[in-house]
Amino acid sequence: MAYLSLAKIRRRKKRDGASYWLLPLLLVVLFIAILLSLGIGGVSIPPLASAGHFLSYLGLTHSDLQPQEILILEAVRLPRTALGLAIGMALGLSGAVMQSLFRNPLADPGLIGVSSGAALAVVCVIVLGDSLFASFLEATSSYSLPLAAFAGSLATTALVYNLARRQGATDVAVMLLMGIAVNAIVGSFIGLLTYIADDSELRSLTFWSMGSLSGAGEATWPSIGIMLFASLLLLRLSGPLNLFLLGETEAKHLGVATEGIKRQAALAAACATGAAVAAAGMIGFIGLIAPHLARLIGGADNRFVLPAAALIGALLIILADTIARIVVLPAELPIGLVTSFIGGPFFFALLFREFRKRRA
Known part of the structure; x- marks a missing residue:
């Protein structure tokens, strides 16, 4: 038994050492997906022509694209691809950090109220905006929904975090339970506001809740900036989160400032996910x-998992957005539906895998 355990440890170390070579491979795959995404749509643009066009700005090649193709590429597809990359990285990193922090393979940023808080704020603005938030709508214009979503996500996360604090310490298990309770309460308010909404408001709520990258542009630049900054903060947590996998008490004995790590993880994940929802x-x-x-x-080492989750999240968003743009041409399918079609079966497979592990 001891020999088998030692062999397993050696195999795991060998695999973890080799896993870092997978990151450049993921980058190459992501780059190919980006080129395909820029070229596929109602107007097809060859991937090499897209790459050549952008290289022409560096004086390396000559662009052969027509003016209409350049307009579509630069004004429509490039902004939504950049937004998709930022959102995928933010959501992938946030999920990886939450799963390590809670030591729960089914955890995601929504468990601490980020998504539900953003949804409640948006529903309030859409349904009650003309009567209660007229000055806010007038002052913020096209930024009203993103600002509301971001503020709602931060407020809900702060509420869950403070409810889980006892005597200056935060219990991650209690924070998880508080998040579930707050999500249920927020969901009831969303249901109430949805019930009193009129037809046009219901349509706006429905399309917003399904998700879309079609609004990419200048209005989303602040959100992209927040996601990138929060993603950098989350990447810095890879080392301490490896020790968290041993248990919070063990991590504290090994010199990790556990309260600071939990606070930074919750805040950065809330900012990243809130900006993505916004x-x-x-x-x-x-x-x-x-x-x-x-x-x-690549194994469980967070020094690999966090950057790999960011790249895989970006890849999934780019692929989902490409599918959403072409499957019902000339219309566009909400990207949230595509990710749900992919994520639902994966979630079932994950559950069955966990059940088999517990029975074994």
Whole structure:
């Protein structure tokens, strides 16, 4: 038995050492997906022509694209691809951090109220905006929904975090339970506001809740900036989160400032996910799928899992957006529906896998 355990440890170390070579491979796959995404749509643009066009700005090649193709590429597809990359990285990283923090393979950023808080704020603005938030709508214009979503996500996360604090310490298990309770309460308010909404408001709520990258542009630049900054903060947590996997008490004995790590993880994940929801609406399952795929191909070391989850999350969003744009041409399918079609079966497979592990 001791020999088998030692052999398993050696195999795991060998696999974890080799897993870092997978990151450049993921980058190459993501780059190919980006080129395909830029070229596929109602107007097809060859991937090499798209790459050549952007290289022409560096004086390396000559662009052969027509003016209409350049307009579509630069004004429509490039902004939504950039937004998709930021959202995928933010959601993938947030999910990986939450799963390590809670030591729960089914955890995602929505468990601490980020998505539900953003949804409640947006529903309030859409349904009650003309009567209660007229000055806010007038002052913020096209930024009203993103600002409301971001503020709602931060407020709900702060509420859950403070409810879980006892005597200066935060219990992650209590925070998880508080998040579930707050999500239920927030969901009831969303249901009430949806009930009193009129037809046009219901239509707006429905399309926002399904998620879309079609609003990419100048209005989403602040959200992209927040997602990138929060993602950098989350990447820095890979080392301490490895020790968290041993247990919070053990991590504290090893010198980890556990309270600071929990606070930074919750705040950064809330900012990243809140900005993603603010920019594109509700996009589910990315924060759940990307970390599991990262662990499946490269092991459990968060120094690999976090950057790999960011790249896989970005790849999944780019692929989902490409599918959403072409499956019902000339219309566009909400990206949230595509990620749900992918994430639902994956979630079932994950549950069955966990059940088999517990029986074994």
